[in-house]
Amino acid sequence: MDNKEITLLTDRVIVQMRQRAIPLGISNRHVHLSVKDYQRLFPGQPLTVKNALGQPGQFAAEQAVTLKGPKGQLKNVRLLGPLRSQSQIEISRTDARLLGITAPLRLSGDLAGSTGIILVSDSAEITLAEGVIIARRHIHMSRLDAAIYGVKQGERVNVEIKGTERTLVFGDVCIRVADDMRLEMHIDTDEANAADIGDGKPIAKLLLTPF
Ligand SMILES: [Zn+2]
Known part of the structure; x- marks a missing residue:
C-alpha cells in the first residue's frame, strides 16, 4: 500500500468514525456534594456506590436527599460521587417550576450567582446560598x-x-x-x-x- 492509498483509507475510516452513534446519558435530577456539606447531611456515614456511571470513576450513590423549594419538594434525589470541592444540584426546568425557583443554564462547575436551595436528609437540613443549575x-x-x-x-x-x-x-x-x-x-x-x-x-x- 503506498502513501496515497493509506491517506485514502485513513480518510474513509475518519468519515465512518464521525458517523457513529454517540452514546446518550440522560441525567435525571441529581446532587453533587462538597465534603463539608456531605458530612453535615450524612454524619459518620461513608458515601456508598450504588452503580457506576458512563464516565470513569463517576457513580450513583446509595444516599439521596430531598430538595426543598418555596413551592414544592422533590424527594429521593440521588447523590452522585465522588464528592467535589463545591456542592452542585442539577435539575430540569420542569423541576425548577415544581420547586418554585429559577435556575440558570450553566456548564458543570460554573456556579457563581446560581440559585440557592434547602437540602434535607434523615439527619439534617441545610440551606445552600447557591449551587442549583440546569445543566447545559x-x-x-x-x-x-x-x-x-x-x-x-x-x-x-x-x-x-x-x-x-x-x-x-x-x-x-x-x-x-x-x-x-x-x-x-x-x-x-x-x-x-x-x-x-x-x-x-x-x-x-x-x-x-x-x-
Ligand atoms: Zn456530563
Whole structure:
C-alpha cells in the first residue's frame, strides 16, 4: 500500500468514525456534594456506590436527599460521587417550576450567582446560598475523539437525535474534552422527553454543519 492509498483509507475510516452513534446519558435530577456539606447531611456515614456511571470513576450513590423549594419538594434525589470541592444540584426546568425557583443554564462547575436551595436528609437540613443549575447539554470526549470530529473544547455543535417516533436536532451542544472522558452526550429529562427517547434505542449523531 503506498502513501496515497493509506491517506485514502485513513480518510474513509475518519468519515465512518464521525458517523457513529454517540452514546446518550440522560441525567435525571441529581446532587453533587462538597465534603463539608456531605458530612453535615450524612454524619459518620461513608458515601456508598450504588452503580457506576458512563464516565470513569463517576457513580450513583446509595444516599439521596430531598430538595426543598418555596413551592414544592422533590424527594429521593440521588447523590452522585465522588464528592467535589463545591456542592452542585442539577435539575430540569420542569423541576425548577415544581420547586418554585429559577435556575440558570450553566456548564458543570460554573456556579457563581446560581440559585440557592434547602437540602434535607434523615439527619439534617441545610440551606445552600447557591449551587442549583440546569445543566447545559454537552458531549464528553477524549482528545482523540475531538481530533476525529475536528472539534475543540468549548465549541458548540449540532446533534441530531432520532427518538422512537420523532427526530430532533439540538443546537448549542457544548463540547467538553478531557483525556479521561468517554464519548457520551448528556442531556436532561426535559430534553430526553422532547426528543422522544423513551425506552427505545435513540441514535445521536454529531452534525458537522456549523452551529
Ligand atoms: Zn456530563
